[in-house]
Amino acid sequence: MKKFAALILAGFILSGCIYCQGYAGNQSFSGPKPISSRELADNLLAKMFSSYQNYFRGNFSRIVSDDFMPDKFSFINSVESSFYSGQIIEINYFINQVSMTQDEKLSVSFNWEKKTIPNKSGVTTLTRGTAEFVFQDIKDRWRLIQAKGNSPF
Numbered sequence: 001m002k003k004f005a006a007l008i009l010a011g012f013i014l015s016g017c018i019y020c021q022g023y024a025g026n027q028s029f030s031g032p033k034p035i036s037s038r039e040l041a042d043n044l045l046a047k048m049f050s051s052y053q054n055y056f057r058g059n060f061s062r063i064v065s066d067d068f069m070p071d072k073f074s075f076i077n078s079v080e081s082s083f084y085s086g087q088i089i090e091i092n093y094f095i096n097q098v099s100m101t102q103d104e105k106l107s108v109s110f111n112w113e114k115k116t117i118p119n120k121s122g123v124t125t126l127t128r129g130t131a132e133f134v135f136q137d138i139k140d141r142w143r144l145i146q147a148k149g150n151s152p153f
Helices: 002-028 037-053 057-063 072-084
Strands: 064-069 086-100 105-118 125-138 141-149
Touching (some): 037 086, 037 105, 037 141, 057 064, 105 141
Parallel strands (some): 064 141
Antiparallel strands (some): 086 105, 105 125
């Protein structure tokens, strides 16, 4: 009788282990947690501002779509001119609104502030503004396709 009870107990333990392994196995195949539009917007803006603070034309240019409106090269030239006009101390942004358009574009409106020391004056300056950036997923990479409002660059 003790052998029979031990055999039943072992069966329960074994089936419990098999169930737990199957459950854990199923969890690992669930894939990465999808991120919200707001998290995506925050990641994209962080990448834009980091790329600006560590400016290299080739790297920054890859974030901007070839279809940027109104003109990619004028925008990049303006960013480059701003970068070389002084020392960037700090840039902060505050997301106001994020929306995904019907044609799968991500629109992000935000306030920003930038603390710099312009080469001409040598005096710390705080600049503030409001902007809207529109991003589009192009070949599995989000790229800036439009910038409206006060440029933070």
